[in-house]
Amino acid sequence: MTLNTVSSAGVPGSGGEEILAIRGGRPLSGRVSVKGAKNLVTKAMVAALLGETASVLRDVPDISDVAVVRSLLEVHGVAVSEGPETGSLLLDPANVESAHFEEIDAHAGSSRIPILFCGPLLHRLGQAFIPDLGGCRIGDRPIDFHLDALRKFGAVVEKQPSGIRLSAPNGLHGANIHLPYPSVGATEQVLLTATRAEGITELKNAAIEPEIMDLIAVLQKMGAIISIEPNRVILIEGVKSLRGYDHRSIFDRNEAASWASAALATDGEIFVEGARQPDMLTFLNVIRRMGGDFDIQEDGILFRRAGDMQAVTVETDVHPGFMTDWQQPLIVALTQAHGESIVHETVYENRFGFISALNQMGANIVVHPHGLQDGPRRVPRRMLEQAAVVNGPTPLHGADIVVPDLRGGYSHVIAALTAEGESVVRNIGIIRRGYEKFLDKLTGLGADFDVVG
Structure with missing residues (x-):
């Protein structure tokens, strides 16, 4: 296929030396372990x-x-x-x-x-x-x-x-x-x-x-x-x-939520060893509302779909609200949900920079840079907030992507694994800032990829 470089956050050039060639379209299944946050x-x-x-x-x-x-x-x-x-x-x-x-x-x-x-x-x-x-x-x-x-x-x-x-x-x-x-x-x-x-x-x-x-x-x-x-x-x-x-250390709930979103996005089944229910209550509620399933065990949590996923509305907020670090991987999963999902980002004003690459891959996501006024809200509006409207489900296809930041970069990798065909994901070194043995874990889950740079 012909690859067109997508820069999700104005990152010039290739964005780094570490590059993955990912062949998607297969579920991620297996076990990963999360350590300290x-x-x-x-x-x-x-x-x-x-x-x-x-x-x-x-x-x-x-x-x-x-x-x-x-x-x-x-x-x-x-x-x-x-x-x-x-x-x-x-x-x-x-x-x-x-x-x-x-x-x-x-x-x-x-x-x-x-x-x-x-x-x-x-x-x-x-x-x-x-x-x-x-x-x-x-x-x-x-x-x-x-x-x-x-x-x-x-x-x-x-x-x-x-x-x-x-x-x-x-x-x-x-x-x-x-x-x-x-x-x-x-x-x-x-x-x-x-x-x-x-x-x-x-x-x-x-x-x-x-x-x-x-x-x-x-x-x-x-x-x-x-x-x-x-x-x-x-x-x-x-x-x-x-x-x-x-x-x-307390476990890394951001990494745990990321792998949960990967299971839902790829229609797989991932057991996250070390994840604990009390610190993820808000996230687990959203997963259940959208048709995901989880099995809470003594040593971790198993994540999978329970059938067709449905659209949800999410508002990020400080704890005990829905974490801003959770919304980026979740949006990838929402591209495979039926209906119109809305994600209100109230913590950081530029956290939707990764979405342009998802749209290049076939997603139907509209970003409202000044947020949305309509509809009931539990989290007070902030001047800096944005909103993303995700229409799904949409099939994703391969693209050439430049990783913009830690959570956005992880989300791009999961989108590439969800997509049909081959994707090239550049600047993956950023992901190592927060994900231990990232490539080893992907291999253990059955991902098909090569390190090409």
Whole structure:
């Protein structure tokens, strides 16, 4: 066939060196295992900076984001080695030291994780540096929430051509902070900073995702005093010192939901080992409404179709709502559902950039860049929101696709596996940021593909 390159998010050229040739049209069936959540593991690694003794983190996934954080910790003098069991890390912060901004910039790459080093480094060293931050092209992710919070703790913020330098000449003290939006990253920033700040910190409108609760569990093991109050309020009583922790990470519910969507999209059957019902209630409800089936077992959840899938309406929201990271893989499955599905994206304004490639493959999806006014809503409208209307079912066919971001990239791979014919998917290295042994898992599920670049 003749291949026409599709760039889903304005990615120039081939978008990277790693390329898959995928021959789709067959169900994915088998078993995959999910380890610790990327959104907890990387933050728990940073938390090790706060301890006076070594920490052990278990169920650490082998993903590139973990490698980035490991290298940043090592640049700052943290000794990182294999832990007492397979998939664990030993993190010893005994020799923490300042790092030159060129080193931080070189090791950070496109990651946004350096912003979370600020609080711990200000406590340990009295200074921190943030290079220009990257990340997935899914929308405006300003660091203003982080910097405003750090200023309230007493940090001095200096913007420089190469990045941002922070100092704490008088130490850090407790603060009253009200987030304009329950940002996960800003909540993590406050937690990591407040635990050793002098006095009490009250955080209002905090994120309460399961990964946030797991980070609080890590910090409490280290000696922190943190209370969860009603109405998204978190109280942190600062302590003078913290010790290391021994912690097994919460499972990665984003990866679990991704494999569930893959089972529905390809009409397969996938058992996700390690997935747990309590942290996926909202997702499981949507799966059941659209005609998917799941069997909850002690060691995981089995996902499959229960017959013809039906259209649904989904509104993304902060926890306990439907996660924004879940909607991209789900939209691929919705291309095979009967009727008109509507997905309201209220968290990030550019999270539908991957859809143009799906339409090139034969999907019938209309993106409304300013959202949809009509119809009942449970989640309040936001100025930045968009909506996608998915009409199905539509057969998909092969295309040449450039991966734009982590979840969009995974969704493109699943669309290619659902489609008839061959697809070329470029820039798949991005997917390794959040999916451990991705290609090995696809092989185990019966996917037919070749690595061609």
